[in-house]
Amino acid sequence: MTASTKQRVSEEQRRRVLELRRRLSLREVATATGLPLGTVKTLVSRSGAFRDNREHRAFFTLPPFCPSASTDLSPRSAPPQRAITGDKEVDALLWLRECIETGDEALIGIALEASKRIATPHRKLDQRFREWEARPYRLGLKPGIPPFRFHGLHELERLARESLARAKDRAEAAGRFGNVNADTDQEHWCCVVLAGMEPDEFGLYDDGEVSERFKAHPDRLAHTLADCLHELDYWNDLWRLRRASREAPGAYAYEGPGEASARRFFVEGLLAEIRPRNRDEAKAVLRHADARDLLNGVKGDAILENLIS
Incomplete structure (x- = not known):
């Protein structure tokens, strides 16, 4: 065989090159397979398996945004004032917080301005509210308290920012989905792929079988780390919009079927x-993993080893 004769590569060798390339450098793949480095580079380049998967990205994308005429986006009227604690100043602050919770920008501005006219420092009113809250309730009945228990009574500015952000998310959800809490096509597909699998007592699926089933669908498989981040952003955005839903707000938002969580994992x-x-792709993954608290434990160590090796 002359030096100019091209080396034939079997289908099995080609598959092995592509499999090894996901874990090893090009030079390491060449050493492991005994193929010339140039041949390995050509096989990897021609496979397309290490370029962004356009079909995967198109599938894991939120529906296009269309302006909605939903009444949920219409200006809201101020909620009725109520005597909750019997302390006029505390009740006034509670009412202003209810106004802020509406998410209506104009009403929030009025409420923040009105709060400045309450003479007593808001922190003291917060303390008075906590003292009232700790008292035994007569007849065992609790008066209706507005849904802002994860904030101090005095944290109006913070509440206003979060309320406006939720209103923006609700508007986006209304413009992208008819019902943001209904299963999406992507979630339904995950259920189809994992059909017949049973979760364990913690609601988790076997990692090995999940991986095998999803990898059997290369058209919807991430080829690159950038593809992975694209899909993870899809899931994060979907759940962000669901958390803003008035039907299932915050921690009670529907995060989809367990099969969708298995896909995310x-x-x-x-x-x-x-x-x-x-390096840029590695840094993007590192920033994502840090923001999503993925760098702890065995999974975090594996991600770091992959990025720095």
């Missing part, structure tokens, strides 16, 4: 498998 696992193409 699977994609997070790929962050430790797919090699970064360059």
Whole structure:
């Protein structure tokens, strides 16, 4: 065989090159397979398996935004004033917080301005409210308290920012979905792929079988770390919009079927498998993992090892 003769590569060798490339450098793949480095580079390049998967990205994308005529986006009237604690100043502050909770920008502005006219420092009113709250309730009945228990009574500015953000998310959800709490096509697909699998007592699915099933659908498989981040952003955005829903707000938002969570865990696992193409991609994964608290434990160590190896 002359030096100019091209080396034939079997289908099995090609599959092995692509499999190893997800964990090893090009030079390491060449050493492991005994193929010339140039041949390995050509096989990897021609496969397209290490370029962004356009079909995958198109599927894991939120529906386009269309302005909504929903009455949920119409200006809201101020809630009725109520005597809750019997302390006029505390009740006034409670009412202003209810106005802020509406998410209506104009009403929030009026409420914040009105709060400045309450002479007693808001922190003292917060203390008076806590003292009232700790007292035994007559007849065992609790008066209706507005839904802002995760904030101090005095944290009006913070509440206003979060309320406006939720209103913006509700508007986006209304413009993208008819019903943001209904299962999406992507969630339904996850259920189809994992059909027949049973979760354990904690609601978790076997990682090995989940991986095998999802990898059997290469058209919807992330090829690159950038693909992984694209899909994870899809899930995060979907749940962000659901958390803003008036029907199931905050921690009670519907996060979809367990199969969708299994898909997310699977994609997070790929962050430790797919090699970064360059430093910028590695840094993007590191920022994402840090923001989502993914760098702890065994999974976090695996992601870091993948990025720095």
